[in-house]
Amino acid sequence: MPEFTAQTPEQARLLLLPRYQAVLGATMQAEAVSAGEIAGHTGTPLKQVHHCLTRLQEHGLVAVVAERKRGGRAIKLYQAVAAEYRVPLELTDGVDTLDLFERLFRPFVSGFMEGAAQVQRGHAEEVVLQCDQFGNLGANYGSYKGVIPAGAYGTxxxxxxxxxxxxxxxxxxxxxxxxxxxxxxxxxxxxxxxxxxxxxxxxxxxxx
Known part of the structure; x- marks a missing residue:
């Protein structure tokens, strides 16, 4: 399949949203897939998958390429229209590369902070400043009495x-x-x- 370059701000927005990327990625396989198969593959609720597919199809990013009969019903099969998508910076909400990166990565950083805080709850009682074995001062968030809770790690x-x-x-x-x-x-x-x-x-x- 050819590459696809976004032509409108709405195409650019859909291509850069993580929830749409997950659905789009599932349609970029060798065989066309149904909404139910995408939901199972991505762990996304079926209703949300249908919504994403509708929006992606409306803006020419995926297409219905076939149907599969099941219990007397026709199940639509979707496939991406390209093997590679490109988004020109001028079509995005970012005023420059730094601003675009901040918009794209902020949800992941916020998600990490929320998850790490959940793991640390009940353990992080204070911020401890101490030097490592090389003499570098670092901050550790919490006093664990020798036991560091598993489930989140970052440095x-x-x-x-x-x-x-x-x-x-x-x-x-x-x-x-x-x-x-x-x-x-x-x-x-x-x-x-x-x-x-x-x-x-x-x-x-x-x-x-």
Whole structure:
């Protein structure tokens, strides 16, 4: 399938919303899928899937390509109109790249904060400032009396690294992302699988 470049602000908005991306991604497979199959694949309520498909179809981003008979009813089968979608920056709500990144990533950061706070509830009684084994001062949120609650982990830090170490760091982060994607692909239908938020962050720079 050819690539698709958004032509309208509404197309751009739909392509950049996570809930629509999940539905769109499910239609970008080799075979067309039904709304029910998308709901099962993504864990999204069927009613919401139908709403997303309707909006995506209205704006030319997915198409009904076939029907499947089931119990005397015709079940619509959907497929993406392209193998790759592009969104020009000028069609987005972002005034520049930084503003666009903030709009795109804010829901994930907020979701992580809410989830981490839920895990820490009852444990995070104070902020502890202490030096690590290398003499760097860091902040830990909570006094756990030796037991750190499982269920959420995150770290933010500022370090001076050589080009070789920066390259190795980026390589390891990319490898970890691939491993997580592989695990998620094989485990998504397991009965004890649940949604998780993961952020792997690295860039050159520092805090003012």
């Amino acid at each position: 933010f830090g500022q370090h001076k690294l050589t080009p070789q170490t920066r390259q190795e760091l980026e390589h390891r982060l990319r490898a970890l992302k691939t491993w997580v994607q592989e695990q998620a692909h094989t485990e998504e239908n397991e009965p004890d699988a649940e949604d998780c938020l993961l952020g792997l962050l690295y860039t050159r720079g520092g805090l003012e």
